Amino acid sequence: MTARILITGAGGGVGTLMRPRLAAEGRVLRLLDIAELPAAADGENVELVEASVTDMAAMEAALEGVDAVIHLGGHSLEESWDKILRVNIDGTHTVLEAARRAGVRRVVLASSNHAVGYVEQADGEAGDYLFPRPDTYYGVSKVAMEALGSLYADRYGLDVIAIRIGSCFEKPRDVRMLSTWMSPDDAARLFEACLSAPSPGFRVVWGISANKRAWFSLDEARSLGYEPQDDSEVYAAEVLEKHGEPDPSSPAVKYLGGVWCGPDFDTAVKEAGR
Numbered sequence: 001m002t003a004r005i006l007i008t009g010a011g012g013g014v015g016t017l018m019r020p021r022l023a024a025e026g027r028v029l030r031l032l033d034i035a036e037l038p039a040a041a042d043g044e045n046v047e048l049v050e051a052s053v054t055d056m057a058a059m060e061a062a063l064e065g066v067d068a069v070i071h072l073g074g075h076s077l078e079e080s081w082d083k084i085l086r087v088n089i090d091g092t093h094t095v096l097e098a099a100r101r102a103g104v105r106r107v108v109l110a111s112s113n114h115a116v117g118y119v120e121q122a123d124g125e126a127g128d129y130l131f132p133r134p135d136t137y138y139g140v141s142k143v144a145m146e147a148l149g150s151l152y153a154d155r156y157g158l159d160v161i162a163i164r165i166g167s168c169f170e171k172p173r174d175v176r177m178l179s180t181w182m183s184p185d186d187a188a189r190l191f192e193a194c195l196s197a198p199s200p201g202f203r204v205v206w207g208i209s210a211n212k213r214a215w216f217s218l219d220e221a222r223s224l225g226y227e228p229q230d231d232s233e234v235y236a237a238e239v240l241e242k243h244g245e246p247d248p249s250s251p252a253v254k255y256l257g258g259v260w261c262g263p264d265f266d267t268a269v270k271e272a273g274r
């Protein structure tokens with residue numbers, strides 16, 4: 001079992017869900033976030049670090065004595081090019097480079113379905129190594145994250161696994177998420193598999209549950225030892241009653257990235273005003 005794990009972005013949505021789930025006997029979670037984190041609960045074996053993933057000195061210090069890093073830090077939604085470049089792209093480089101300098105051999109990266117958001121879901125089950133088709137600047141940052149992970153694996157021999165996370169929430173929130181959902185418990189199972197798989201090298205895997213309506217392959221994730229236990233189908237009636245069957249031509253279900261492929265996520269036009 002991995003003894004000391006650094007989790008960046010530990011105060012974010014996925015980080016908060018993983019904090020109790022990745023706790024284990026004999027393991028220390030070093031939790032890092034730019035914002036103040038909730039104090040350790042009684043008996044909780046955590047170390048709290050307040051720092052930015054863009055700060056190389058802070059990241060080198062945070063990676064001292066660590067066995068593996070789960071990099072969740074960064075903007076989790078679309079943002080201006082400037083913020084995406086600085087926090088998501090430069091931040092990921094900083095984490096990988098600090099890991100190399102500190103001798104940390106395993107890095108798990110939170111990539112996203114938005115790295116391939118413009119792939120049409122009607123094209124059949126999305127394979128594990130789909131060529132990038134980012135739907136936003138955020139999606140571009142996830143492509144850059146995967147590229148940086150590949151570089152650090154090939155050049156420096158780190159084990160780097162990029163998880164193209166579907167939608168990791170307590171419950172699916174819309175019809176698309178019946179296909180893209182990863183339950184928090186399955187997410188913890190997948191992170192554990194990524195931490196313990198022997199010598200994986202560089203991998204790209206999909207991060208979803210065993211959903212009946214899944215759009216994505218789980219072959220590569222399963223090859224690392226991931227065995228999902230949950231299925232969004234238990235929420236299907238509730239979600240369909242609330243949202244209705246979507247129009248198949250709407251971006252909400254036409255593309256893997258859903259509404260992120262629609263006009264509301266056109267950051268270039270928003271920034272330029274035309």
Ligand code: 15L
Nearest residue numbers: 076077112113114166167180
């Ligand atoms: C993501 O990458 C986002 O971080 C998350 O907020 C969701 O929107 C998710 O993708 C999704 O596509 O459902």
